[in-house]
Amino acid sequence: MEEKRVPRWVRGWFWGAAIYNVLWGAWVIFFPGMIFELCGMDLINYPGVWQGVGMIVLVYALGYYYIGKDPERYGNFVWVGLLGKTFGPLGGVMAFTRGEFPLAFAWVFVFNDLIWWPAFWKFALTYARKPLE
Numbered sequence: 168m169e170e171k172r173v174p175r176w177v178r179g180w181f182w183g184a185a186i187y188n189v190l191w192g193a194w195v196i197f198f199p200g201m202i203f204e205l206c207g208m209d210l211i212n213y214p215g216v217w218q219g220v221g222m223i224v225l226v227y228a229l230g231y232y233y234i235g236k237d238p239e240r241y242g243n244f245v246w247v248g249l250l251g252k253t254f255g256p257l258g259g260v261m262a263f264t265r266g267e268f269p270l271a272f273a274w275v276f277v278f279n280d281l282i283w284w285p286a287f288w289k290f291a292l293t294y295a296r297k298p299l300e
Contacts (some may be wrong), residue, residue, distance in 0.1 A: 173238040173294050180286050181235035184248075188228035191279065195221030206271040224279075227251060234290075242295035249287055252280040 195202065199214035199221070211217055227248055233241040256276045262268045 173242070173290075176286075177238045177290055177294070178235045180290075181231045181238070184283060185228045185231040185235060188224050188231060192221040192224035192228060195224065202275065206269060206275075208269060208272065223251075238290070238294065242290070245287055245291045245295045248283075249291060252283055252287065255280050 196218045199217045200210045202217075203210050230241075230244040230247060234244050259268065259273070259276045263270070263273070
């Protein structure tokens with residue numbers, strides 16, 4: 168079977184995702200209460216937990232950087248990113264239905280997860296299907 172060549176947009180898209188995750192992760196780590204203030208929510212009692220989320224986001228940034236650097240070699244990392252970009256919004260829906268998050272918090276899931284889905288899924292289903300070597 169002929170191997171599909173990864174298009175140029177992939178590198179830029181995943182480098183963009185890496186930069187976005189570095190910025191978001193750093194923001195959450197250094198200003199853990201700001202997102203809650205912007206959404207009109209009470210500050211959380213344990214900001215270190217939210218800062219831990221920021222650290223996880225920074226780890227994703229490293230994976231996206233490597234996909235952008237060499238999509239053929241590191242493309243399977245996209246599956247880890249898709250897990251986060253799927254389970255994050257699912258957890259958000261659960262929190263919204265329980266009344267734990269105001270609707271103003273929905274933009275977090277839109278920009279952190281949902282806008283990335285089309286390109287991530289296209290890349291994953293088209294190019295990231297080889298077994299890891």
